[in-house]
Amino acid sequence: MSTSDRPITLKDLAQRLKVSTATVSNAFNRPDQLSRALREHILAEARRLGYPGPDARARSLRTGQSRIVAVVLAETLTYSLNDAVSSELLSGVTEVLDAHGHTLLLLSGRQAGSPRQADALCHPGSASMADGFIVYGLMPGDRLINELPAQRPLVGVDFHIDARPTVHVDNEQACYAIARHALTHAPQRAAIVSLRLTVEPHTGRVSQEQDYLSADHTITRARLDGFQRALSEQGIAPDDVPVWNIDENVHAVCAPVIAEILDLPAEQRPDLLLCMSDRIALTALTLAEQRGIRVPQDLRLTGFDGIEEGQYRAPRLTTVRQNSIEKGRVAARMVLGLEPAQHQRLSTQLVLGDTCP
Template sequence: MAQRATVYDVAERAGVSIATVSHTFRQPEKVRPETRELVLQAARALGYVPSGSARGLAKGRSQALGLYAFDMFLPSDLGAPDLDAMVARELDGLGDVRRFPLYVDEIQRGFELEAQRLGRPVMLGSGASRDSLGSFDLAGSVDGLAIFPGGAARDLLEHVGRGVPVVIFSSPPMHDPLHHITVANESAVRELVDHLVERHGRRSPAFLGEPAAPDIAARFAGFQAALAAHGLPVPEEPFDTTALAQDSLRSLRAAITAGDVPDALVCATDQLALTVMDLLARHGVRVPDDVAVTGFDGIVAGRLSNPTLTTVRQPFASMGRLAVRILTDTASGVSHPRSYVLPTRMVLGRSCGCP
């Protein structure tokens, strides 16, 4: 790759000073029109693109906002398929809605829309593990950073937060210097279980999901509280602490084999609920006749599934927009609460037994 053109190259080609080149792009009103045109012609000829980070040096800011995700890809998306097969599958639309858009994609859309409204560029990054250093590189290039934490360690996030304002998605209020945006996970699942018990008479609901993640732990706590309120047995652990992998749903598979499937399966996410319904269908277990299934998130795939999925909808775009406002305000010295807990809404589909 050819070496990138610099401000020095443009100045030499246009026969002007470096300051004139800088003013042409940063403060064009200070440059005579004929001189400005000379600089622009030189820049076009050289393929010169002014550096956003360099423009921000005078103010100590880049004006850019960052969005970073740890471990937020589905296992099935991380392979290296043959190009022809990949293109054919995408054009056929096979399974696309189950992979995109997910909640991460919808939050990103809200983030980008609000950033565009405020005239802020967005830089995206992702990491494969809790030890990824990519977030450090991105944090050094932006005025603020929003993060989907995934498996990232708390100390890593707090370290990044010492350099720039940081917003963590799907994270409950904590005693740390970071900003947190989450939803009312616990009360939302309580409402969901109330509906299953009171409207549909389900008496043995089971929770599926890995409570290591803070938002999933809050949903399981809501599940436990709802069962206790109805005088039903309260499990100490989820029925199936599963992941979206080939060997997942071991407890559910065993229950199917034994003919002892709970009468309602409360899944921690929509993606998990859709996988559960696929497994039940393959074994001839009918939803909702034999077992009710619910999710959490409100992704598009749940509205298109058969049966349609009863779930809890999160305000994804609003979460993304709010993150941008927190980051821009904080970088400008305007304070925000450390934590926001946004409301949710239960969305009834046929998977719970509703018409």
Template sequence: MIKPELKQGVMAVSATEKPKKLNLKTVASYLGVSVATVSNAYNRPDQLSPELRQRILQQCAELGYDGPNAAARSLRTGRSGIVAILLSDTLEYSVSDPVANQFIKGVAEVLQEQGMDMLLLSGRHDTSSSSAEAVPDAFILYGAPSNPEQLNRIIKSGKPLITVDCNLDTVMSVNVDNYAAAHRIAEHALKKMSGKVAVLGLRLIESDRVCRIQPHELYSTEQAISRRRLDGYLAAAQEQGRDLPADSVWHIPVNTHHFALIAAREALTQYPRPQVLLCMSDRIALAAMAVARELEIKIPDDLVVVGFDGIEEAERFYPSLTTIAQHSDEKGRTAARILLSGELGADLVMPSELIIRQSC
């Protein structure tokens, strides 16, 4: 076999002497370097000088070699280099929802820095088993689990797991203090405007339609995010001597513009009409402000509106939306870094921020 020669800083490979079988070992032998060097060129570029890595990749491309086989590497090392995000909602919803999108983006930034890949899994699939669950090295559970069987399989796998925006016994979580944040923004809104108060809530009860909740459903021991936010609103109202009965609280089943419009029209066509609207998401709040505009209700003169999340559209809308920014992208980065570090310890509560704008 004729070894490649170094000419003017570039390896020259004779096309007539290509290995018949292209694999990591034969390519390394042909290039006159170690197997580890070729492997590092693809998988650990920081281990080589940029010039050497570029020469190796160039020669491999000329040979028609695309790099070490990922499946074989996974079998050999027991690792795939993939982290999965187990979503509580459908894939379609999660990639279109601005809050979930921010979170996924934050995770992706960290994985890209570490040369790893991401797998999105929907918790809405009604399957008894999934081959996709065997692929990732670790999991991030985003939102309350919607498929307990799927979650149990992941827990039993023994692979690293961290939760975000939900809590599980014995599993580290990354959250914001939803009760404190909701209390803070409700307190701000209630001080700005007297009159009737209404809440456009999200996933407060088990129902797939927009409706007002019943008196016995107003208080709950559930620890879901929506219930914590409602408890924060109720506490702020009580402290200021403001009435917030069950028939002033709407349940919205999915955080979409369509369902939010329905709830907002019902709330804003009541008599007497609310003067304070506490919304459990920015999407809901923006829909409510659109309805207010149609009804010629002036914001913030006749109605104050507040949201929750801190999506980019809340700042661009007119009037701009007062909201709680929970910095979902930073939550994603933080969860990914902790997961990859292996330092899974006590639950982490991240800071949120009251952003005061024109709507209140």
């Protein structure tokens, strides 16, 4: 093979540009080390000459690092990319990774259509490539975590992992605050619509036959504790407030449960729904409007998350806004060693909309 026929190498590109090989490497792997103009010039010349960039496998063997960070998602990839909350978190993660020359690898802890308890990491071999892991969401079990390389940095987001750092909001206090606001106008019949709260998968009204997960296993138990603390303060026995559980935070799963609630006889139908997600609350709002149930006159609603959809439509949703983008940034910085790997609890904001003034 002649010199002109062989693929261009990093060294060749550096010689053509009259820069060091380290500078070319930084353009691909550590963009924060170069000016924007210089990096764009190097990348443009690399594209023109057909140089694809440093070989990740060779670099991994040479340095012991792949410069890949994996985000292990509790849901399917399709759901996670379409869900407003998880997509914001991923945006925060990639913002940090892009700035420090790392690549994102997405892995799903749940195969499409599989039951919650049958957790299986999507292609465990892929996980061995990553330098660190961010585990996000209401995970179906601990077996998945045990499949990840124990020596790599790992941060949980909305998920508790023994002896590993986590990033959360104060779910109990946030739900206490919004329930306390909602209860300033005493309801006749309050109800709670929870999210993935029971040990065994269950969608529908929760009975004494279902056991709740502990607050160490799901953030939604902390949210329930916050609701119930506010109810107790108002002299309402928590055991007298029915709880409906939803196992998947999507409209198709929410709708039948909400329909069951709203189709109760008027004298049994709740006039206050404390919902553990904006998706649940927005589903309730849509179905109430279809039935001629006025919000907030006949039914008051609260949500949790602060997604844009809840603030753009009328009536605007009363909710708790959490900064999911910042959650992603913090988790990524921890995994990269840019800030101490320790438990962090981010603040939330009570958003007073029209569904529960």
